[in-house]
Amino acid sequence: MQAHSKLNSASSEALHQEEKGLKPFLKKCKSQRALLLMTIPFVIWVLVFRYLPVWGWTMAFQDFKPARAFAEQEWVGLKHFIFLFQDERFLLVLRNTLAQSVINLILGFVTAIGLAVLINELANMKFKRVIQTISYLPHFLSWVVAAALVSSVLSMDGIINEILLALNLIDSKILFLGVGEYFWGILAASDVWKNVGWNTIIYLAAIAMIDQEQYEAAKIDGASRLQRIRYITIPGMKQVIVILLIMNIGYIIEAGFEAQYLLGNGQNMEYSENIDVFVINYGISMFNFSLATAAGIFKTVISLIFLIAANSFAKKMGQGGLY
């Protein structure tokens, strides 16, 4: 990878400082051949798992049947894309995907950064370790287990209903998973519970990189604890936050699949069904691999647009992008 980025930059402005031509390039390759050799397995990996499958995109333009050879497949042009965009469900599904994603993204960022800052402020090391461990344990649960927990906690006889009743906050029990409007909230909350601890790890690492002398200097200048967080900790994490944000925005169309599939039901379907669930139901389950591929292409294009947009936005804001 190193060699690649070097190559890229060689074709830009930096060009003037370096010698042009094939010879110096080969010379450089020779001097870095150990590095180049080491990248080979990864380049192969990328080619095999990221570029070869792109050939499969041809399926989206066929009525693909697994038993037929490639030459015998029936070509149907944009039929599957048209089906996707004409289906009124698809727009709804798209709305759900984006809404779930955006809510998860914002809530996930705020809570993870918040928790990281709080953990960092803890003075008692033992307590700090305990909190960290407890908060990231749920990350290791599979969604199948997590969803079963969530649905039993939220059931009519579940603990949430009992607590709300005991506190006189509600008059009668609420069927949380039966009300579509609650679904996005439930999903986001479950996601935070499951992943917040795990997501703090990278922020804690970023905080650890901040020079302790800055804190000491601020202390001498009489900065309060909150001021130190605001003027030192948060700005110190900024670079990491921006990079993660750009990367996550690239995944905005991937709102996840398991949680929605497992917690979804007829009553909350208007809010729970997202692109991945739709693709399972109308693509894979119906053996319509072509439709599933068409939806996959659509997702890739959207992801790419978001990624490029977020990156150039970050650059304009003076934060330096991913590339």
Add this chain to the structure above:
Amino acid sequence: MGKKKAAGLAASVLAMSVFAAGCSDDSNASEDGVYTYTFFNASSTGTDVNTADTTIGKMFEEETGVNFDIEHIVGDSNQKIGTMIASGEYPDLLNAQNATNDVIDAGGFVPLNDLIEEHAPNLRKLYDPIWEKMKLEDGNIYILPSGVSNGYIKPPNIGQSAFFIKRAALKEQGYPHPKTIDEYFAIIEEYAKNNPTTEDGAETIPYTLLQYDWHVGQLFDPPAFLSGEQEGIMIDRETLEVNVHHNKEITKTWLGKLNELNDKGLFDRESFTQNYDEYLAKISSGRVVGWFGPRWESGAALDTLELDDDPYNDFMGFPIVFEEGIKDQYLNPESYVTSPGMGLTSGTDEEDQVRIIKFLDHMAKIESQKLITWGIEGETYEVNEEGRFIRTEEQIAQIQEKEFRDEMGLTALGWYWPIMAGVFDDGNSVDPNVQPEVAEMAYDEVDKEFLEAYDIEMFTDIFTEPEPVPYIPFWDAVIETGSEAQLYDQQSRDLIKRSYPDIILADPGAFDSEWEKFKTSFDQLPYEAFEDVIEASVKREAELME
């Protein structure tokens, strides 16, 4: 040095991947000449087992030198089979449940006609009644279904659909006999009023239904059953015209009844959010008073209830109809199922195919059929002087234990393999539980109390005898991948899943408008394409069976 290491690493990675690829080619034969094959069963969940680890499976292995590793489905069968199709890698034997036609389309199953004619005379004889019907349009037979009909015998207990009601409710109200849906709900209402909680303090659930994944029958099927139709779809006996009923008046009536029930607070509001496990837990908790469905769907829960020491928390099934005068058709007539079933898959060597088909042929012999249904004579059943098969009380108790059935091989080798249904030529029932002598013996004191109260000998005596129809069951019709009919199937399920809860849980004043909203959306679906496919299949089957 550094370079060499790096190059060595890259080389070893490559070498390992080549090695791993080379190893995946395995052989079925073991040292002692016994062949082990794989059988993936997408129609059933259960414990994975090798047939030779069971008593009967071991006997078969000794005869044929073949045993099977049976794997069961976990999760959604269409997804699992979809992956198999996409990869082109199949187990040796496959039961692909709903996806059977898709595997055939993808060339995953091999034609069995010649294999059977050449190597399997017993199998050929077993399947003779439906041999022609098993052939697809291309003239080939790809799958062997279970339950090949050999004469009709009325089952003593309900295995299929009925409206079930808790025995305690019937006893409390002096054994009423509900015939219409209103009478049925009235009993539930009365009981729920008198017993708001169960003995251990949990709230009573008057009426619940299951609506999860492919378990949709509890909500979809009642309109047809309540109006005296068979099998949950409307088929005109004379013209064989097929109609879906979801947008018809009968469905509106049924949903209206549930809407009323909900308004009275008798309908379980968790019906549409509970999953299969939660539903089973609910039924087995004894809190539920009534539900509709086939017995097998709730079987795991009902068996628990039957084995505990409260005989009044068991359920009794009734053939409920909309109005007095409608003839109920809940019991299945003699049926000729052709799908799903097991098939040999492509990619299995010809020699292996022959070995497998010979194993199946051994299984199709009458004595083997008696082994996989009744077990071993003298151990799990006796034969009396008249040649009737009977079971002693100890044998019945023994066979009720799952562990015993598992060890014997009755779970691993029964249904899903080539197996007869109905009666053996000697007059004994194929299914021991349907044999009157066994069923009678299995009735306990409380069973007898109810039989006496309703003045019947068997629990199915309150059901009308089924009229024989050649095209039953209709659900094995071939629906082509990518067709409009297939699209309808998925779209209608989704629409119904979304809409019925709104209709049922609506305020009674809003019921009509919710129904109209659903009907408008439903009428836009290509349901006629679906009706055409079913109708064509029904007509073809009617013709073949003549």
